[in-house]
Amino acid sequence: MLTLEQLVSKLRKELRDNYQSIGDSMIAGGCTNMEQYKYMLGQAHAYQSLDSALTDILNRNDIEEEKDDERENNNVIQFGRDSED
Numbered sequence: 001m002l003t004l005e006q007l008v009s010k011l012r013k014e015l016r017d018n019y020q021s022i023g024d025s026m027i028a029g030g031c032t033n034m035e036q037y038k039y040m041l042g043q044a045h046a047y048q049s050l051d052s053a054l055t056d057i058l059n060r061n062d063i064e065e066e067k068d069d070e071r072e073n074n075n076v077i078q079f080g081r082d083s084e085d
Helices: 004-027 034-074
Strands: none
Touching (some): 004 034
């Protein structure tokens, strides 16, 4: 079974490959009319937006894990003498 990070990584790779493919096609003159150009541009924009959203989700997940680690570390009680004694 895939972890969240593995799944997102595979999705992002697929999105970037598709984005690159559209760009290559547009550069090579694959658009025969303005309607097709706009359609391909819309696809490229959608792939970019999805990749960005996945990146944000991963970053939020990392931040939440860091906060959880900090909370766990702040709950430690230390016993011992004070240095003022």
